[in-house]
Structure formats: C-alpha cells, structure tokens
Amino acid sequence: MITLGKAINMGLRRALTEDPKVLVMGEDVGKLGGVFRVTENLQSEFGEDRIIDTPLAESGILGTAIGLALRGYRPVCEIQFDGFVYPAFDQITSQLAKMHARSLGTLKLPVVVRIPYGGGIGAVEHHSESNETYFAHTAGLRVVTCSNPNDAYWMMQQAIQSDDPVIFFEPKRRYWDKAEVNEEAPSLGLHETRTVQEGSDLTLISYGPTVRTAIEVAAVCSKEGRSVEVMDLRTLSPLDLAPVFESAQKTGRVVILHEAPTFLGLGAEIASQITEECFYSLDAPVLRVGGFNVPYPPARLEEHYLPDLDRTLDAIDRAFAF
Amino acid sequence: MSELQLVQILSPEGELLTDPEYPLDISTEEIRALYRDLVMVRRFDVEATALQRQGELGLWAQSLGQEAAQVGSGRALIPGDYAFPTYREHGVAWAKGVPPEKLLGMYRGINHGGWNPHDNDFHLYTLVIGAQTLHATGYAMGIQRDKSNNAVIAYFGDGATSQGDVNEAFTYASVYHAPVVFFCQNNQWAISQPIESQTKVALYKRAAGFGFPGVRVDGNDVLAVLAVTRAALARARAGEGPTLIEAFTYRMGAHTTSDDPSRYRLAQELDEWKLKDPIARVKSYLTRSSLANEEFFAGIEKEAEAMASKLRSDIVDAEDPYVEAIFDHVYAEPHPILDAEKSAYINYLESFTEGEKK
Numbered sequence: 001m002i003t004l005g006k007a008i009n010m011g012l013r014r015a016l017t018e019d020p021k022v023l024v025m026g027e028d029v030g031k032l033g034g035v036f037r038v039t040e041n042l043q044s045e046f047g048e049d050r051i052i053d054t055p056l057a058e059s060g061i062l063g064t065a066i067g068l069a070l071r072g073y074r075p076v077c078e079i080q081f082d083g084f085v086y087p088a089f090d091q092i093t094s095q096l097a098k099m100h101a102r103s104l105g106t107l108k109l110p111v112v113v114r115i116p117y118g119g120g121i122g123a124v125e126h127h128s129e130s131n132e133t134y135f136a137h138t139a140g141l142r143v144v145t146c147s148n149p150n151d152a153y154w155m156m157q158q159a160i161q162s163d164d165p166v167i168f169f170e171p172k173r174r175y176w177d178k179a180e181v182n183e184e185a186p187s188l189g190l191h192e193t194r195t196v197q198e199g200s201d202l203t204l205i206s207y208g209p210t211v212r213t214a215i216e217v218a219a220v221c222s223k224e225g226r227s228v229e230v231m232d233l234r235t236l237s238p239l240d241l242a243p244v245f246e247s248a249q250k251t252g253r254v255v256i257l258h259e260a261p262t263f264l265g266l267g268a269e270i271a272s273q274i275t276e277e278c279f280y281s282l283d284a285p286v287l288r289v290g291g292f293n294v295p296y297p298p299a300r301l302e303e304h305y306l307p308d309l310d311r312t313l314d315a316i317d318r319a320f321a322f
Numbered sequence: 323m324s325e326l327q328l329v330q331i332l333s334p335e336g337e338l339l340t341d342p343e344y345p346l347d348i349s350t351e352e353i354r355a356l357y358r359d360l361v362m363v364r365r366f367d368v369e370a371t372a373l374q375r376q377g378e379l380g381l382w383a384q385s386l387g388q389e390a391a392q393v394g395s396g397r398a399l400i401p402g403d404y405a406f407p408t409y410r411e412h413g414v415a416w417a418k419g420v421p422p423e424k425l426l427g428m429y430r431g432i433n434h435g436g437w438n439p440h441d442n443d444f445h446l447y448t449l450v451i452g453a454q455t456l457h458a459t460g461y462a463m464g465i466q467r468d469k470s471n472n473a474v475i476a477y478f479g480d481g482a483t484s485q486g487d488v489n490e491a492f493t494y495a496s497v498y499h500a501p502v503v504f505f506c507q508n509n510q511w512a513i514s515q516p517i518e519s520q521t522k523v524a525l526y527k528r529a530a531g532f533g534f535p536g537v538r539v540d541g542n543d544v545l546a547v548l549a550v551t552r553a554a555l556a557r558a559r560a561g562e563g564p565t566l567i568e569a570f571t572y573r574m575g576a577h578t579t580s581d582d583p584s585r586y587r588l589a590q591e592l593d594e595w596k597l598k599d600p601i602a603r604v605k606s607y608l609t610r611s612s613l614a615n616e617e618f619f620a621g622i623e624k625e626a627e628a629m630a631s632k633l634r635s636d637i638v639d640a641e642d643p644y645v646e647a648i649f650d651h652v653y654a655e656p657h658p659i660l661d662a663e664k665s666a667y668i669n670y671l672e673s674f675t676e677g678e679k680k
Contacts, residue, residue, distance in 0.1 A: 049467055055497060060456055060490035067460020070445070071468070087486070094450050095457070102434035103446060105651035139652055163654035238659040 005038050005175035007149035008114075010183075011156030012039065012076065016046050022160055023068060025052040026061055026078030026114075035080055036116060036175055058084055062091035065111050066099070074110045074160055082117040083126025089134075096165045097140030108163045112156075117145075118209045118259050119306055120173035122299040129296050130208075130260035135167040136237040143237040144190060145169035147211035149179045151194075151234060154186035162190065169236075171209035191235040193243050199229035202253040202316060205244060205270060207233035210257045210307060217257075217312045226316070236266055244270065245277045252283035253319045257312050262290035284322035289315045326524050327538050328570060331545040334598045336606025344549040350613050356544050357604045357614070358622050359393040363413040364601060365626035366422050367575075369633050370412075370429070374579045378638055379429040385412045387542070387574030390600030391507050393417055394547025395475060395569070398555055402443060402472040404465075406458035409447040410507075411477050418444040422629065423636035432643055452478055452485035455504065459491045462500035462558075473501040473558040475551070481512025483528065484520050492532040492564070501558035503551065504529075504566045507541060509573035514586040529566035541571030542600040572598070645671065 002010070015022045024039055024046075030053035033040030043051035054061050058079060065075035079085045085092070092113065099107050119128030136143045142164050146152040152170070159166040188194060196211065197218060206214040211232045218228040229247050233239065248254050254274055256267035271286035289307045297305050331339055331346055367385045374382040385392060392413025399405065405414055415425055420442050427436030428447065435446035448454035458476030465472050482488050483506060495502050508525055510517050521528075529536030535557075539550040547569055554565035572595040576583050608614040649664040 055490070055493050057486075057490040057493065059487055060459075060494050063453065063456020063487060063490065064460030064463060064494055067457040067462070068464045069460075070439075070457065071461050071464025073464055073467070090450055090453060091456065091487075095448075095453055098434075099446075100654055101651045103439065103651075104433060104436065105654070106438040106440065107446075108654050142653075238657055 001178040002149050002181045003175060004146070004149045004152045004171070004177050005036055007153040007181050008038050008156050008170060009040060009042070010181070011153045012042060013045070015076075015157050015160040016042065016050065019074065019160075021072060021074050023050050023052060023073050023075045024078070025054050025065060025075055027054055027056055027080050029053060029078050034078060036172065038114075038170070038175070039078065058088040059091050062088040062096060062111075062113070066091065066096055066109060069109045069111050070107060074112075076112040076114060076160060078114045080116075081127045082115055082129040082131055085113075085115055085131065092135070092141070092165075092167070093138045097138050100164070101140060109165050110160070110163050111165045112159045112168055113165070114168045114170060116172040116175075117169045118171050118173060119296060119302050120209065122302070124299070125296070128302065130258065130291065132167075132169050132236055133260060133265055136266060140165070141237060142166045142191070142235075143169070144235050145171065145208040146234065147171060147174065147208055147232050148177065150181045150187070153181045153183070155190055155234070158186065158190035166190075169208060174209050174212065177212065188234070191238055191240055193240040194232045194234055195243060195247070196230040196232050199227040199251065201227045201251055202255065202319060203229045203231060203244070203247040203251045204255050204257060204312070204316070205231045205233060206257040207236065208259070210259055213307070213309060213312065214257055216309050217316070220309065220313060221316060226320070228316070239270065239273075241270065241273055241277075245274065248274050248278040249281040252281055254282075254286045255289060255312065255315045255319055256286065257289045257307055259291050259306060261293045262288045263293045265290055284319045287315045287319050327526070329537060329539040329546045329550050330543050331549060332543045332603050332607055334542070334603050336603045336610060338607060338611075341546070341549070344546070344553055346545055346549040348545065348548070353545070353604065354608065354614055354618065356393060356397065356548070357601070357608060358625070359397065359413070359416060360389045360544060360601045360604060361622050361626050362629060363389045363393060363416050365630050366416065366633065367412060369630040370426060371575070371579065373426070373634065373637060374429070379426060380431050381429050382579045383410045383429075383577070384573075384575030384579070385410050387572050387595065387600070388507055388509060389413050390544035391541035391547055391569035391571045394544040395505050395551040395567070398548050398551035399475060400472070402470070403555065404443045404445065404458070404461055404472070404474045406445045406454040406461070406474065406476045407447055408451075408454070408477050408479060408482075409449050410479075411447070414477065415444055418442045420444050422633050423640070426633070426637045427640070430637060430640065432640060452482040452487040452491075454478070455482070455488045455491035456494070458502050459495045459500050462495065462502035463498055465501055466498070471559055473503065473555045475503045475505050475555070477505050477507065479512065480506065480508040480510065480517050480520055480525060481515065482506070483525055492529070492566070495564040496532045496534050499561060499563035501561070502564050503554040503558055504564060505551065505569065506566065507569045507571055509571050511573050511577070511583075511587065513577040513581060516587075524568070526566055526568035534564045534566065536566040536568065538568045538570055541569030542598045542603070544600060544604060571600075
C-alpha cells in the first residue's frame, strides 16, 4: 500500500530515470523535498541540475521552464499551492499554452505544471483553492487530475511524456490516502474517464478529491436501494465524455460533484453537454454539487463550503424527486 | 546625465574613438558590411511602414533609429547563440538571417509568427512585455546543462524594465550564472511614457542590485554596440553569468503605426536625435577615411531598393491562411474535441457550397 503523494514521487523518479531530459523545478522541491514531500529524495539521487530549487517567483518558474523546453528539456514545475499559481498566469495561459500554435507547430512545449489543489486540510488563505477551470478554459493546455495512488503514479508519467503542456492537479487532502500501485502497466490512457463502480439508477460524476466522497455516497445509496454509477473524470481538458453519455443514457439521472465553485465550473459544461447528447434519456435535469461562489472560507468554516456526503445525498434525493 | 557612462567608439560626427575597456578588432570590410546591414534594415522598415499605410499590413512597429543597436548586437552573435526578441527587433532578425517577408506575416494578420525559430536561432516575436526575458533565461539554463559554448541574448525595452518578469529573469539568471545577455534598448519612450516615468536611476545601474555588471552604450553607434555585446557574450560563455546592456537610443518613429507621438513629445527632441543618426555616422566615417566611394554607397542603395521591391511583392502576393489553420497546431498531440469542432465547422461551411450547387 502506497500513499498518493508517494506514488507521484515514484512516478517522477521513474520518468527522471528513463529520460535524462526530464527536470523537476520549483520552490523547496530539492533539499526539502517539497512542502508535501512529493519530491523527497529526488535531488540527492538526480542532482541539483535536474531537481532545481528555484528563487521564490512563480512566473520565473514557468518562464524559465518554457525556455528549458525550447532547448529540448521536459520540465516538471511545482507550484507550491493552488493560490500561488496566479503570478505565473500569463506565462501559462499566454506563453506556454499558445506557443505551439503560434509557431505553426514547430515548437513543442512538454512542460508539466503540478498544482496541489483543493481544501479540507485546515489551511490558511490561498492554500485550498480549486482553480482548475481557468486552465481547462485555456486552449493549448491539457488538464488532468488523479484521485488515487495508481492513477497518480501512471498519470504523472503519461503527463511528462506528452508533447503538450499539462496542468496536473494533485488533490492535496488525498496525498495520504493509501492503495496498491501496479507498476507493470497503466490501466488507462491520460485522457480517459474511468467508471469507478457500475450502477443503474443514477450517474455520479466527480474528479480529484471528491471521488472518494462519491464512492462513500454510492455506498450509502446502495443501502437505501439506489444503484449509483460512480465516474472519475481524470481528464478535465480534453474531457472524455463518451462514457459519461453512455452512463447517462442508461441511468437517466446525473449528479456532478466537485469542490470548485459551481458557477461556470466544469459541472456546468458537463451538464450542458449531457443535455445536448442525452436529452431524451434524461428523467431529471443534471444537478451540480460544488463549492459556493465565494472566496474559499477560513478553515473553521470549510466543512460548510466543501461538498460532502450529505449535500451530495441531498442532490441525489432531488434528482429522484423529478 | 553627463556623469553617466556611455561607451562610444564612433562619434555622431563619424570620428573613430577608442575605448580601452572595449577594444574592437574589426576590418574595413566588416565596417562596410555593417553599413550595408544598417541601410538594408532601414529600407526594410520604411517599406513595411509604407505597406501599412497602404493597407497591406494591419499594423507595423517601426525600428527606425534603432538600427545600430539591433545590427551591432545581432552581429555579435555566433551560430547557435539564441535571440529572444520583442516585436521590434527587425534588425536582429536581419542579422540572424530570417527572411524579411516572414516578419510581416503577423502584422498582416496571416499568422502569429510565421518562421521556425530553430532555423535561425531567433525566437518568435513576443508581445507581452518582458515575458521573453524569462524564456531566454530558461534557454540559457538549458545551454548550461548541455555544456554548450553558446549564449543567449534577451531583447526588451525601457518600459519592460518595470515588469515583474524582467526582474525575475534578472534574479534567475544571476543566481544560476546563466549565459544570457540582457539587451535593453532604451529608446526613451514606452508608447507615450518617457523613461523618467519608468525609473529613477539609469537602467544599466539596476544590474548592480542583482549582482551582475551593467553597461551603457551609445545605441546609435554600431561599433560600440558590437564591442560591448561581444564582451558580454564572452563573459556569458566563460560561465561568469549575465550582463545588462543598456543601449541608449531613440525611437525615431511612432510606437506603432497606430500611435501619434505628436500628442506627447516635442518635434525638437526628434531633431536633436537626428543629429545622432546611426547610419549617417558610419557613412561619414567611411567617406572621410576614404574607405568607401560613391559607387559603394550607390550599390547598396540599389540592393536595398531591390530588397524592398521583393518584400512588397512577397507580402502583397502572400496567400491568406486556410480556414483549418484556426484549429491546426493548437496541440502537438491528437485532441478529439478540437477535431470534432473543426470537422463540424468545415461541414457547416461546405453546406453553403452544396446549396450553391443545387
């Protein structure tokens, strides 16, 4: 059994071993091993030239990573916390995302940006945000997130192998979740949605930190005689919605669960697409459960902000009431 | 600002000076070649400006007056040295061998940068002010890791020195001793804002706070720019880290063809700078030293006219991009959603053609 954080570390180590062009860079990633220890022991193994402790400037991390990528390297950048990515926003959205297109395909930017995201760890301001939508909304980026150690291990390697920039969201409150990791072969590609468990009455879609919540919800529903199909999106851009449509057509009821604010969140996009593709199969409107449209609250109020088991069950009740 | 340093090798009157710190070993043939560069670059810029005025370009950012800063620094580079330009480095592009007509693509609205940067080690133009200085620094960090003997040059303007990215680039380059030369063309104006609104100290002095040398050079003196840039590149190659060069010059034209400098600066200022013209002083030197005759100058004028004429026909005849180009190259790897969007739009367009056939 391996923690999700350790699984990412193993994925990084394997990528660093297999390709000498892979670099890890960010604030405190070297000697300290990262504030969450995700890059622990990498610098002692691969050296300071490949595991780069950077000055404390996020735009600098991304901007120099772009330059390194232009020189043929494959940098994996760490943004220490979700709320600290904004100083690098121009470099990610205007530079990194667009450079392949504006070079008419001649420049490849294989840069991975790791962002520990989401709440639930009692943190101070700027340390608990779910800001994936900004990046999913930006053409030229790929955006993924893992929910369990096995995916963390494989998706990190797949992201590094991609010739496109990948924003890799790591569910920080699940860093310590443990599960088996199969080091032989990945079970899915980077951009594939997984059906976590099958069901026939309602489809519950989630990703990242709330997948575990969704599994717990399904267990409660099962005791109440409701069969819930749980889906883990894994890829936020591009979305892989074919299995979602199939599931919606089967169950006729869909609830989407994520930590990010619901307004213009990924749930809104998914609900819209399900409506377009599965209109005649739906028995209820697609419902969303997510964060409120407020700044992330102080830690002592975060249990109210975070969509939990009860709020999800409430939404499921409403879906069945139609 | 008289107490400030200003490296000069060729005075505005065309008098050859010596600077003990920057000895320049240069042949007459090389000076004649630099003169040709300057004339060609100015003629190119004049033609592009005319093309904009005639509606063939949507916009043009003139390099008028900055030819010496660009040609001198561009000619200091050796093959494999990588340049990261702003959107005005037409003279550097010329020195790097980028086909001139390629520089006009983005200004005509054909593309966002129509050359392969790796062909000439000349990156695409960057419009977000200062962003490219970090790319240059990162590229230099890559050169370090490759243990290559090349260096990088990052271009930016006086306005860019106020940007966070430029200051972060200084920091990164300094702490890593990255082989990068920061080449700031201080052309005195950031659109309507004079240099005094960006800084209270001479820009080259900023380098001291970051822990590397800064030098101010007469940006209208192609020989001084060449010497100073060569020295900075040599320092970078020797593993001694970055240098900030402030090329003191003047934007003789508008910020772009959409700008009207008469609203914010005096014509008298331009007249004063005309006396320091970067091309006139080289011609004056070559003439008074009998190193070139009328035939030489006429030959270059003729060559410049031919280049301008070809530029005009190249750009007027340039094909508009195909519709699919909107979708192509957004991603390096397959992207099913974009593919679907593209084919849906192509089908939509074709539905009109089919209607016409009926």
